[in-house]
Amino acid sequence: MAHAETHDPNTPLEYRSETGRLNILGFWIFLGAEIALFATLFATYMVLSHRIADGPALGELFEVKSLLIQTFLLLTSSFTCGLAVHEMRRHNVKGLITWMAITLGLGLGFLYFEIQEFLHFIHEGANIGTSAAWSGFFVLVGTHGAHVTFGIFWVTMVLIQVAKRGLTPATSAKVFITSLYWHFLDVVWIFIFTAVYLMGMVTHNG
Amino acid sequence: MKWDEFFVTGDPMIYGADVSIVLTMVGILFYLTKYKKWKWLWDEWLTTVDHKKLGIMYIVSAVLMLFRGGVDALLMRTQLAVPEAKFLDSQHYNEIFTTHGTIMIIFMAMPFLIGLINVVVPLQIGARDVAYPYLNAVSFWTFFIGAMLFNISFVIGGSPSAGWTSYMPLASNELSPGPGQNYYLLGLQIAGIGTLLTGINFLVTILKMRAPGMTLFRMPMFTWSSLVTMVIIIFAFPILTVALALMTFDRLFGSHFFTLQGAGMDMLWANLFWLWGHPEVYIVILPAFGMFSEIISTFSRKTLFGYKAMIWSMLLIAGYSFLVWVHHFFTMGSGALVNSVFSITTMAIGIPTGVKIFNWLFTMYRGKIQFTTPMLWSLGFIVNFVIGGVTGVMLAMAAADYQYHNTYFLVSHFHYVLIAGTVFACFAGLIYWYPKMFGYKLNERIGKWVFWVFTIGFNVCFFPQYFLGLDGMPRRVYTYSEESGWGPLNMVSTIGGFMMGIAFLILVYNMYYSFRYAKRETTGDAWDGRTLEWSTPTAMPPFYNFAKIPEVTGLDHFWRQKQAGKVEKLKAEDIKPIHMPSNSGVPFIMASFFFVAGFGMVFDWMWMAIAGIIGVFATLFYRSFEYDDGYYVSVEEVIETEKISK
Numbered sequence: 001m002a003h004a005e006t007h008d009p010n011t012p013l014e015y016r017s018e019t020g021r022l023n024i025l026g027f028w029i030f031l032g033a034e035i036a037l038f039a040t041l042f043a044t045y046m047v048l049s050h051r052i053a054d055g056p057a058l059g060e061l062f063e064v065k066s067l068l069i070q071t072f073l074l075l076t077s078s079f080t081c082g083l084a085v086h087e088m089r090r091h092n093v094k095g096l097i098t099w100m101a102i103t104l105g106l107g108l109g110f111l112y113f114e115i116q117e118f119l120h121f122i123h124e125g126a127n128i129g130t131s132a133a134w135s136g137f138f139v140l141v142g143t144h145g146a147h148v149t150f151g152i153f154w155v156t157m158v159l160i161q162v163a164k165r166g167l168t169p170a171t172s173a174k175v176f177i178t179s180l181y182w183h184f185l186d187v188v189w190i191f192i193f194t195a196v197y198l199m200g201m202v203t204h205n206g
Numbered sequence: 207m208k209w210d211e212f213f214v215t216g217d218p219m220i221y222g223a224d225v226s227i228v229l230t231m232v233g234i235l236f237y238l239t240k241y242k243k244w245k246w247l248w249d250e251w252l253t254t255v256d257h258k259k260l261g262i263m264y265i266v267s268a269v270l271m272l273f274r275g276g277v278d279a280l281l282m283r284t285q286l287a288v289p290e291a292k293f294l295d296s297q298h299y300n301e302i303f304t305t306h307g308t309i310m311i312i313f314m315a316m317p318f319l320i321g322l323i324n325v326v327v328p329l330q331i332g333a334r335d336v337a338y339p340y341l342n343a344v345s346f347w348t349f350f351i352g353a354m355l356f357n358i359s360f361v362i363g364g365s366p367s368a369g370w371t372s373y374m375p376l377a378s379n380e381l382s383p384g385p386g387q388n389y390y391l392l393g394l395q396i397a398g399i400g401t402l403l404t405g406i407n408f409l410v411t412i413l414k415m416r417a418p419g420m421t422l423f424r425m426p427m428f429t430w431s432s433l434v435t436m437v438i439i440i441f442a443f444p445i446l447t448v449a450l451a452l453m454t455f456d457r458l459f460g461s462h463f464f465t466l467q468g469a470g471m472d473m474l475w476a477n478l479f480w481l482w483g484h485p486e487v488y489i490v491i492l493p494a495f496g497m498f499s500e501i502i503s504t505f506s507r508k509t510l511f512g513y514k515a516m517i518w519s520m521l522l523i524a525g526y527s528f529l530v531w532v533h534h535f536f537t538m539g540s541g542a543l544v545n546s547v548f549s550i551t552t553m554a555i556g557i558p559t560g561v562k563i564f565n566w567l568f569t570m571y572r573g574k575i576q577f578t579t580p581m582l583w584s585l586g587f588i589v590n591f592v593i594g595g596v597t598g599v600m601l602a603m604a605a606a607d608y609q610y611h612n613t614y615f616l617v618s619h620f621h622y623v624l625i626a627g628t629v630f631a632c633f634a635g636l637i638y639w640y641p642k643m644f645g646y647k648l649n650e651r652i653g654k655w656v657f658w659v660f661t662i663g664f665n666v667c668f669f670p671q672y673f674l675g676l677d678g679m680p681r682r683v684y685t686y687s688e689e690s691g692w693g694p695l696n697m698v699s700t701i702g703g704f705m706m707g708i709a710f711l712i713l714v715y716n717m718y719y720s721f722r723y724a725k726r727e728t729t730g731d732a733w734d735g736r737t738l739e740w741s742t743p744t745a746m747p748p749f750y751n752f753a754k755i756p757e758v759t760g761l762d763h764f765w766r767q768k769q770a771g772k773v774e775k776l777k778a779e780d781i782k783p784i785h786m787p788s789n790s791g792v793p794f795i796m797a798s799f800f801f802v803a804g805f806g807m808v809f810d811w812m813w814m815a816i817a818g819i820i821g822v823f824a825t826l827f828y829r830s831f832e833y834d835d836g837y838y839v840s841v842e843e844v845i846e847t848e849k850i851s852k
Contacts, residue, residue, distance in 0.1 A: 022337045026410045029440060033402055037444035040481075044452065044463065044474065051469035053462070128461045132470040135461035139452065153823075157830050170833065 012089055013172040020173035027177045031184050038188055041143060042195060045136035049200070055130035058137060058196075059204025066117045067197050070110050071189065074148075077106035078186035085179045093167055096175065100159055103182065107152050114145050141196065144188055151185060154178055214361055217298070224361055253789040255339035256749050257324045260346045262643055264321025265636065267350055271314040274357065276710060278306035283667075283703035286696050289688045299684035300367035301386070305360065307370030311486065312394060313353040315624065318632040319493040320349075320404055323432045326639055327408060329739035329747060330426045332417025332756045337410040339787040340829075345400040345407065347797030352397025355804045359389035363808065366390040369682065371479055372453070374464035374472040379457055385808045391454045392804040398446055399800075405439030408432055417738070419758035423517070426737040427503075427510055430517055431496025434524045435489050441528070442485035449478035458810060476538065480531035488527040490624070492520060494631030495562060498584045501638055502566050504735055505581040506573025509762055512565040519558035526555045536607045545604035552602035559595060563588060578733070579653035583634035586661045587626055594622025597672065612682070615675025618668045625664055633660075633713070641732035645745040646724040652716040656709050663705025670695040670702075736765035743776060748847045750784045750839055778850050784839040792832075796825040 014020050049058060081103045087095030118138070121127070128138045158174045165171050214220050238244050251259065281302050285294045294302065328336055336342050359365045363385035368377035377387050412433045416425070425433075453475065455461040462468025464475040503510040510516065532540055532548035540548075566588060575581065597619040601607055610616055633656070641647050679692050686692050727745035734740075738756055739747075741764045753776055760766065767773050803818025 022410060022414060025414065026338060026406050029406050029409055033406070033440050033444050036441050037448055040445045040448040040478065044448070044478070047474055048463070048469075048471065051471065053467075053469040055468075128455070128459060129468065130462075131468045132462045135452075135455070135463050135468070135470070139455060139461065139463075153827075154830075157827055161831065165833075174830075 012176075013091075013167060013169055014176040015173075017169035017173070020169050023173055024177060024180075027180055031180065034184065038140075038143075038191070041136075041140045042191065045140045045196065048132040048136040049196075050203075051132040052134075053131035055134055056124065056126050057200075057204050058133055059200035059202070061121050061124050061126055062197055062201050062204075063117070063120075064201070066113055066120075067193070070113045070117070071193055073106045073110040073113070074186055074189050077103045077110065078183055080106065081179050081182045085176065088167065088172055088175055091167060093162060096167075097159055097163065100155060100175075104152055104155055107148055107182075111145060111148055111152075114141070118142075137196065141192060144185065144192060147185055147188075151178070151181055155182070212362060214364055220361060227361065248791070249789070252794050253343075253791045255343050255787050255789055257328050257336050257339065257342055258643065258747065258749075260342055261321045261324030261326075263346060264317045264324060264349070265643075267353060268314050268318035268321060268632070271309050271317070271353060272710070275306050275309040275314055276707060278302045278309070280703055280707055282306065283700040285684060286686075287700040288697065289690070289693045290685050294684060296684045297367060300369075300682075301360070301365035303682060304366050304369050304390070305356075308356065308366070308390065308394070309353075310624075311370065311490065312397060313349075313356065315490040315628045315632070316401065316486075317349055317353075318636075319435075319490060319628070320401070322497070322632070322635045322639065323408060323428075323435075323493060325643055326635075326739055327429050327432050328411060328415070329642070329742070329751055330429045330737050331412060331415060331420060332738045332752060332758065333411065333415035334751050334755070334784065335415075335787065336407055337415055338407050340790055340793065341403050341407050343790065343793035344796060345403040347793045348400035348403075348800060349397045351797040351801045351804075352393045352395070352400065355396060355801055355808070356389055356393030359386060359393075359808075363389065371483070372475075373479075374453070374456075374470075374475040375466055377453065377457075377475075378465055385810075388454070388457060388808040388810075391450050391457070392807055395447065395450045395454070396797075396800050396804050398443055398450070401439055402443045402447075405436045405443065409436040409440065412436070417756050417758050419763075423514065424758055424761050424763070427499035427513070427516060428493070428496035428737075431492045431494075431499070431520060434520050435492045438485045438489050438492070438524050438527060442482045442489065445478060446482040446486075449475065449482065452478075454807070458807065473535075473538065476535050477531070480534045481528070484531040484534065485527045487624075488523060490628045492523065494587075494628050495520065497631045497635040497638070498566065498587055499569075500737065501580045501584045501634055502569050503762075504638075504733055505576045505578055505584075506570045507576075508569055508573040509736075510565070511568035511571075512561070513761065515561055516565055519561040522558040523555060526551060526558075530555065533602060533604075533607075536604045537611045542604075549602055549604040553599055556595065556599055563592065579648070579650055579657060580634040580638040580733075582654065582657045583630045583637070586657065587630040587634070590622060590626030590630070590661070590664070594619055594626055598623065610675060612680055613675035614671040614679045614681060617681050618671035618675060621668045621671075625668075633657075638733065639739075640720075641727050641745060642730070642739060642747065644721075646720060646726050647732055648716050648720045649724060652712060652719060656713045656716060659712060660706055660709035663702045663709060665702065666705060667699050667702025670699045674699070734768075736762045738764055740764060741773075743848055750786055750844070753784075753844050753848045753850075754780045776848055776850050778841075778845055781841045781844045781848075781850070783841055784844060785836055786839055787836040788834050790829075790834075792825055792829050796822055796829075799825060 014024065052058070080099050084096050084099035084103060087099055121134075126134050128135050155178045158171070158178050162171050162175060213224075238247060251263065254260065281294065282299065285291050285299060324336075324342070328334075366372070366377075366382070366386040366389055368382050368387055368390075372387065372390060375381055377390075412425070412429060452461070452463040456463050456465055456470070462470040464470050464472050466472065499510050499516060530548055530552045532544060533552045536545050536548070566584075597615070601610055601616060601619055637648050637653060674692055674695050677692065679686065679690070686696075730742035730745055730747065731740040732745070738758070741756060742748075742752065756763070764773075799818050799821030801818070803815050803822060806812065806814025806816075806818055
């Protein structure tokens with residue numbers, strides 16, 4: 001395992017220990033499994049999205065405004081997350097923490113509007129038990145939301161470690177892995193945006 | 207909830223099981239306390255991150271599960287031995303075939319193979335450890351806890367009874383009330399986490415931890431088969447995770463994925479289940495193929511014939527494994543076009559599999575064959591697996607499948623491929639690598655008895671079932687009439703089943719006998735092997751595997767070195783300090799919280815489920831803050847362990 005190694009000075013910190021390199025590769029593979037997981041949820045949703053029984057149609061309740069706010073918050077958070085990693089590459093701990101904190105704030109904002117939206121749907125009579133279509137909606141979008149929630153806790157934990165220990169090969173690998181995770185959530189959201197919301201509204205409004 | 211709803215009551219066999227479970231637990235606690243073994247148990251086993259010890263724990267658990275699943279099988283065969291038997295009632299029979307199927311696939315076959323992979327693969331690739339030793343312990347403990355959660359269902363709350371496929375709506379709250387089906391969902395879910403983590407761990411291990419010089423096309427075949435298996439796991443298990451979660455939502459939170467109310471779709475479950483379930487078949491057969499390749503090559507004294515063809519055929523099988531799932535429900539209304547497509551892809555799997563069979567035969571051709579017990583199991587595999595494969599092609603013909611579907615013909619087919627493939631491989635691999643794990647061989651004479659009693663029993667048990675199936679006997683029925691005429695063949699089949707049970711007992715006796723009397727190995731090369739795991743100087747590899755990482759120059763490197771008389775001796779000056787990971791109790795504690803969470807959800811006690819889930823996250827975060835860089839094994843300790851003379 002890790003030995004004293006000589007490095008090209010351009011090697012990013014997170015790739016300098018063998019553990020860091022292995023963990024990053026392993027996490028990419030884990031994301032492969034996550035793609036399989038979300039693909040299954042998307043397939044399920046698409047099969048069920050027109051099976052509305054006596055409940056409202058999906059597109060009937062979707063609101064453009066809430067959708068755009070959520071999308072804006074999450075996509076921006078991915079950008080600020082990228083800036084955080086950029087600051088990490090420049091060994092700027094303060095910049096890293098600042099941009100990551102902004103990322104978390106945007107993530108929390110996203111969750112706030114998502115929860116508001118869910119409450120609104122429930123108020124309008126669409127909950128997980130209303131019909132197969134709504135079951136598919138709440139579980140797919142909710143799984144993504146649960147991932148964001150977990151991500152917020154995780155990034156916070158990692159930031160505390162960075163604050164305590166500074167940037168080391170170990171902490172920077174953790175930051176880098178959480179950033180991969182965060183970008184991945186963004187990618188999934190783009191699919192949700194298209195396959196769930198846009199297609200739902202287009203089908204409903206003709 | 208009343209006590210008699212919590213504990214299963216009313217059946218003398220269950221009371222017997224209760225008593226035996228309590229007595230066993232008391233016995234274990236008494237033994238551990240009397241001989242002051244608690245600390246040893248915790249330090250050496252419960253907190254270990256050594257892949258070899260984790261592998262042994264996987265195998266021990268799998269053998270226990272083989273016993274449980276085997277007892278289930280014998281109960282079923284006893285009930286079916288004569289027409290209109292009154293041994294089990296229909297509900298009890300449903301529960302037993304459900305737990306038999308689930309346990310044998312999820313908690314016996316897969317862990318047995320993963321156990322052998324754990325023990326062998328890092329050694330075969332010349333690595334000190336796996337890529338993520340800590341994660342490996344998490345994998346084991348989540349598997350173990352999932353298995354335990356599933357197993358307690360038969361005394362607490364009641365067993366699942368909707369079949370191992372748990373088709374909806376049969377598995378819904380209306381038709382399967384009570385906690386039984388929840389046990390199935392949660393037990394598999396928790397164990398599935400461990401399997402996915404194993405998939406990632408060993409994929410990275412094989413890709414990144416190989417000894418210098420070991421290119422992909424110099425890897426031993428068992429390592430190759432493990433690599434391909436891990437890729438299948440990574441893409442198949444998330445599908446199971448989702449399917450189980452959706453059904454859990456249906457049962458606990460009133461969603462309508464698979465229900466008939468709310469416009470849910472029961473066939474969606476069938477599709478999701480088999481989208482995972484069919485690749486699962488290859489998860490349990492490809493490592494078996496890898497083991498047979500090693501064993502046949504070793505005991506034919508020849509390099510494996512068609513090494514590259516073996517690899518490509520395996521990759522092809524892995525790809526096909528995701529494209530055939532509909533053949534599990536040809537008769538459930540997919541239509542002629544869909545059935546035809548899946549019929550053709552299914553038959554196509556026979557081609558790469560045939561390539562492999564011929565390669566094994568050509569490996570033996572003109573070899574100096576040694577008929578050791580692992581070799582006997584491998585030869586038995588070829589013959590019996592072909593019977594299973596040929597009947598599989600018969601089933602793959604969609605039109606003909608309407609005749610065989612849900613009959614004993616199918617039951618016989620999949621037992622011929624799974625037992626002759628996976629179970630024979632587990633026995634062969636266990637015996638072959640036994641000296642690596644314990645430092646002595648199992649007795650060969652007793653081992654041959656096991657082989658013959660088991661193989662003959664297996665054929666006596668399952669061959670008649672082909673005819674019962676063609677004669678129309680449906681699977682999953684708990685009894686049949688005298689007039690059906692199925693009585694005699696069922697009696698024969700039951701006799702065969704008990705022969706397999708006897709063979710299992712002889713195997714266990716062999717373990718005991720060999721532990722007492724077998725000659726201890728003095729070198730690491732018990733069978734005159736070909737691959738790197740046999741190159742360690744001590745009989746059992748030390749916890750760090752290799753004192754000096756080997757350098758590989760080609761396929762069967764160790765064998766060719768031995769032939770050329772150029773096996774390097776370890777020299778004291780070559781030894782450097784070795785970095786190793788520390789043990790950790792966190793995986794065990796985390797898995798215990800998973801148990802709490804799972805048990806709470808089984809009974810719909812949400813306070814308990816939430817407490818368990820909080821515990822799981824607490825251990826995750828605790829671990830995140832733990833910065834443990836492991837420790838170094840000193841040069842002196844390595845020299846001492848390897849008995850190097852200066």
